[in-house]
Amino acid sequence: MKDMPRPVFLAAGAYTVSLGPGRREFNPRAPRPGLDHYIKAAGQAVLAQISDPGLIDEGVIGNFMAARFNRQGHLGSLMTIVHPSLEYKPALRVEGACASGGLALATGIKSVLSGLAEVVLVMGVEVQNTVKSLYCADYLAGAGYYEGERKGGPAYFFPGVFSKRAGAYGARIGPALARGAMARWYRNAVENARLNPEAQEHHNTVSDLLAQGLTPPNPRNFTEHLNLFDCSKVSDGAAAILVASEEGVRRLGLGRRDVVEVAGMGQLAANLTVPPPDLAELTTCKRAAAQARAMAGIGPQDPGVFEVHDCFTISGLLSVEALGLAPAGGGAELVLDGATARAGRFPVNTGGGLVGYGHPTGASGVRMAVDLWRQLTGRAGAYQVPLAREHGIMVSMGGDDKTVVSLVLRR
Amino acid sequence: MDLDTRLQNVAVVGAAGKMGSGIALLLALELGYRALESPDRTFILNLIDMNDAGLQALVRYLRDQAAKDGERQINRLRSLFKDRADLVDNQDMVQEFVFEVLLRVRTGRTMDLARESLLVFEAAFETEEVKHAIYKDLAQRCRPEAFFLSNTSSIPLQGLAQACAIPGRLIGYHFYNPPAVQKLVEVIQPRDCDPELARIAFDLAGLLRKRTVPSADVAGFIGNGHFIRDGLYAIRQVERLASKHGFVPALFMVDRVSRDFLLRPMGIFQLLDYVGIDVFQLITGVMTRYLGEDLHSGLLDRYLALGVKGGQGPGGVARPGFLDYRKGRPTAVFDPDTKTYLDLDGPWAKAAADWLGPLPGALSWKALQKDPDAGAKLAAWFQAIQGMDTLGAAMARSHLRASRETGINLVRQGVAASPEDVNEVLKLGFFHLYGPINDYAQGERP
Numbered sequence: 001m002k003d004m005p006r007p008v009f010l011a012a013g014a015y016t017v018s019l020g021p022g023r024r025e026f027n028p029r030a031p032r033p034g035l036d037h038y039i040k041a042a043g044q045a046v047l048a049q050i051s052d053p054g055l056i057d058e059g060v061i062g063n064f065m066a067a068r069f070n071r072q073g074h075l076g077s078l079m080t081i082v083h084p085s086l087e088y089k090p091a092l093r094v095e096g097a098c099a100s101g102g103l104a105l106a107t108g109i110k111s112v113l114s115g116l117a118e119v120v121l122v123m124g125v126e127v128q129n130t131v132k133s134l135y136c137a138d139y140l141a142g143a144g145y146y147e148g149e150r151k152g153g154p155a156y157f158f159p160g161v162f163s164k165r166a167g168a169y170g171a172r173i174g175p176a177l178a179r180g181a182m183a184r185w186y187r188n189a190v191e192n193a194r195l196n197p198e199a200q201e202h203h204n205t206v207s208d209l210l211a212q213g214l215t216p217p218n219p220r221n222f223t224e225h226l227n228l229f230d231c232s233k234v235s236d237g238a239a240a241i242l243v244a245s246e247e248g249v250r251r252l253g254l255g256r257r258d259v260v261e262v263a264g265m266g267q268l269a270a271n272l273t274v275p276p277p278d279l280a281e282l283t284t285c286k287r288a289a290a291q292a293r294a295m296a297g298i299g300p301q302d303p304g305v306f307e308v309h310d311c312f313t314i315s316g317l318l319s320v321e322a323l324g325l326a327p328a329g330g331g332a333e334l335v336l337d338g339a340t341a342r343a344g345r346f347p348v349n350t351g352g353g354l355v356g357y358g359h360p361t362g363a364s365g366v367r368m369a370v371d372l373w374r375q376l377t378g379r380a381g382a383y384q385v386p387l388a389r390e391h392g393i394m395v396s397m398g399g400d401d402k403t404v405v406s407l408v409l410r411r
Numbered sequence: 412m413d414l415d416t417r418l419q420n421v422a423v424v425g426a427a428g429k430m431g432s433g434i435a436l437l438l439a440l441e442l443g444y445r446a447l448e449s450p451d452r453t454f455i456l457n458l459i460d461m462n463d464a465g466l467q468a469l470v471r472y473l474r475d476q477a478a479k480d481g482e483r484q485i486n487r488l489r490s491l492f493k494d495r496a497d498l499v500d501n502q503d504m505v506q507e508f509v510f511e512v513l514l515r516v517r518t519g520r521t522m523d524l525a526r527e528s529l530l531v532f533e534a535a536f537e538t539e540e541v542k543h544a545i546y547k548d549l550a551q552r553c554r555p556e557a558f559f560l561s562n563t564s565s566i567p568l569q570g571l572a573q574a575c576a577i578p579g580r581l582i583g584y585h586f587y588n589p590p591a592v593q594k595l596v597e598v599i600q601p602r603d604c605d606p607e608l609a610r611i612a613f614d615l616a617g618l619l620r621k622r623t624v625p626s627a628d629v630a631g632f633i634g635n636g637h638f639i640r641d642g643l644y645a646i647r648q649v650e651r652l653a654s655k656h657g658f659v660p661a662l663f664m665v666d667r668v669s670r671d672f673l674l675r676p677m678g679i680f681q682l683l684d685y686v687g688i689d690v691f692q693l694i695t696g697v698m699t700r701y702l703g704e705d706l707h708s709g710l711l712d713r714y715l716a717l718g719v720k721g722g723q724g725p726g727g728v729a730r731p732g733f734l735d736y737r738k739g740r741p742t743a744v745f746d747p748d749t750k751t752y753l754d755l756d757g758p759w760a761k762a763a764a765d766w767l768g769p770l771p772g773a774l775s776w777k778a779l780q781k782d783p784d785a786g787a788k789l790a791a792w793f794q795a796i797q798g799m800d801t802l803g804a805a806m807a808r809s810h811l812r813a814s815r816e817t818g819i820n821l822v823r824q825g826v827a828a829s830p831e832d833v834n835e836v837l838k839l840g841f842f843h844l845y846g847p848i849n850d851y852a853q854g855e856r857p
Binding site: 132134135137138141146150151152154155220 | 482496505
């Protein structure tokens with residue numbers, strides 16, 4: 001795709017609380033809401049912002065592993081519970097590991113571009129606290145190459161994968177610098193989350209976040225280069241947003257200030273069965289972001305707000321470099337300088353990101369789009385940042401940089 | 412015969428009880444891992460109890476706890492199962508481990524299950540009659556090289572071994588409740604204990620990651636040697652205070668002082684309930700009989716006659732005794748005169764707390780547990796108590812002295828080899844922050 005064949009917009013975003021450890025209302029021993037609740041809650045919060053749910057032409061839902069976490073497949077059909085008007089309309093579930101939400105957006109956008117739909121309800125959902133984190137690690141390991149990697153891999157598979165990346169990054173720039181920047185990333189994430197009432201870390205009251213982030217990793221119990229604060233938590237949640245054509249926006253009765261335009265998109269897949277070419281670089285993210293920027297006709301430093309896939313603090317640092325905000329190995333200094341904090345030059349993950357808001361895997365890509373839409377339309381409430389520039393960019397990543405969707409949005 | 416060989420066939424008698432279940436779990440896990448490490452050898456764990464329902468509950472408990480242990484030791488399992496192509500996920504491996512553990516377990520009511528066992532653990536009810544009957548039976552059935560490890564917390568082993576015709580083959584191996592969690596095993600070697608048995612007992616403790624403290628073969632040993640006298644001291648204090656303050660407030664005050672002023676994990680009467688008033692009274696009976704020291708308590712007889720005996724129900728739920736409980740926390744105190752429980756949020760409890768006076772600060776046992784500076788903070792706390800002119804502080808000082816005196820006597824009488832051993836038992840077995848033989852009551856006459 002070289003250019004957007006016709007204008008496409010995002011509107012009426014919403015997401016649920018990211019429920020899991022850290023939230024006061026989370027009790028691992030008490031019964032909790034399931035998939036239905038989250039799908040309805042996020043979907044209906046979108047519908048509440050428009051005049052007529054009947055205007056939605058189709059639905060797309062991103063989800064990674066409901067078949068294991070919840071023993072539920074067939075989510076395309078399940079998403080019609082949001083509203084009766086969705087029945088007997090096209091609906092499908094898409095999957096691309098932790099980029100499932102990003103893929104749902106890409107699918108919705110393509111539907112609108114095809115001209116077959118004017119308004120698409122795009123959702124993402126994941127309910128993961130149905131099992132202990134040890135078994136959650138099993139399910140999430142499905143984002144790697146199961147036949148080739150799982151048996152010989154560590155118990156906590158993806159923390160192990162990104163620990164290796166953190167090790168490689170530390171070897172490149174110095175382990176202390178890398179650790180310091182990861183700790184700072186954690187601090188930024190929690191500070192942003194404290195301003196976002198729906199964030200999993202919203203209730204975090206720890207005074208010295210940096211000291212917590214500097215906790216030395218324990219390879220015996222967890223991983224060699226990551227501590228528990230480097231990791232996004234196990235989360236339940238859903239996010240939803242509308243993708244609409246100009247005609248769709250008009251029908252919805254929304255004004256230009258209610259919507260953001262999809263100015264560019266990059267959607268890529270890399271070979272799951274081979275290791276990444278460079279552990280200290282998110283190569284696929286870098287390519288996808290470049291593609292999205294090229295389509296939008298902007299440079300790396302043009303966006304005023306950023307959403308990156310910090311499933312681990314190290315993926316946050318590497319994302320900053322993949323977005324071209326810093327040269328290879330320069331992301332750590334940039335983060336330590338405060339440039340990616342909410343008051344910095346490049347505000348990243350202003351609502352907490354995956355480390356702060358939480359990471360209901362299939363929902364994360366859609367949640368990113370909602371946060372960009374909120375920032376660009378001035379709807380981010382307590383976590384709103386002043387915006388001098390008109391673009392925002394997001395990168396939704398699946399697995400170890402294997403499926404990536406990047407969007408550039410313009411207000 | 413070495414420990415490795417003996418561990419191939421083990422039995423636990425009284426396995427469905429509170430202590431027996433914990434010992435069974437420790438052994439089941441050890442045998443489960445051994446079975447995976449040595450697939451060419453067989454391992455059998457015979458779990459014997461007269462209570463069928465209890466045995467079924469035990470198997471459930473073993474299943475659940477084996478899963479939890481496998482989860483904790485997932486890296487060990489991933490390594491042990493590295494050549495099993497069919498086991499890939501953590502979940503596959505934990506489930507397989509649970510299966511391997513349960514595969515070793517045989518349950519039943521008959522003592523004949525222990526016939527081939529080379530190590531026989533016994534955790535039966537704490538009376539001499541019951542233990543005599545069991546060991547006499549085992550002596551008939553078991554192989555002559557079988558060794559016996561008794562979880563008795565009070566009964567001297569030498570006489571038991573002689574009376575049951577297993578001289579030299581019996582050792583005291585006293586776990587603390589719950590055995591899977593508590594780090595302490597008190598090891599009691601009777602005079603003629605086979606040195607091989609002693610060596611095996613200490614080696615096994617290492618395998619089970621337990622710390623051992625040796626105790627002389629004197630009724631009550633170190634743990635109950637202190638606890639029983641500490642409990643009886645508390646009862647005497649209640650009886651003394653009752654004339655002025657009333658029985659229920661007096662009991663409340665003594666319990667509160669032992670917990671909040673002495674910074675123990677629970678009050679002395681809560682601990683008595685935890686152990687069980689009936690069990691406590693049985694142990695006082697054994698100790699009275701062997702030591703010639705009158706440790707009998709009429710108050711305990713009165714409670715037991717009223718059917719009030721504390722202890723724990725299924726799932727470790729605290730049963731009402733001196734105190735009543737909700738979710739493990741004391742909520743009321745029993746009044747033997749009216750046979751009712753008086754709520755701790757009543758005005759009487761507030762008045763009793765006022766009589767005690769304030770604590771010297773805001774420390775708690777829980778907060779100090781992991782505090783690297785606990786030693787200094789405890790010293791300052793008790794220093795402050797020395798200078799306070801309140802009833803609570805005076806009771807605390809008196810209790811400290813009594814506890815210290817009991818500890819010192821255990822060393823004097825040769826029950827414990829050293830003050831350190833006494834302190835170790837109280838710290839490890841009772842979760843005390845400090846041992847009874849300390850300088851916190853310095854400067855005052857005992």
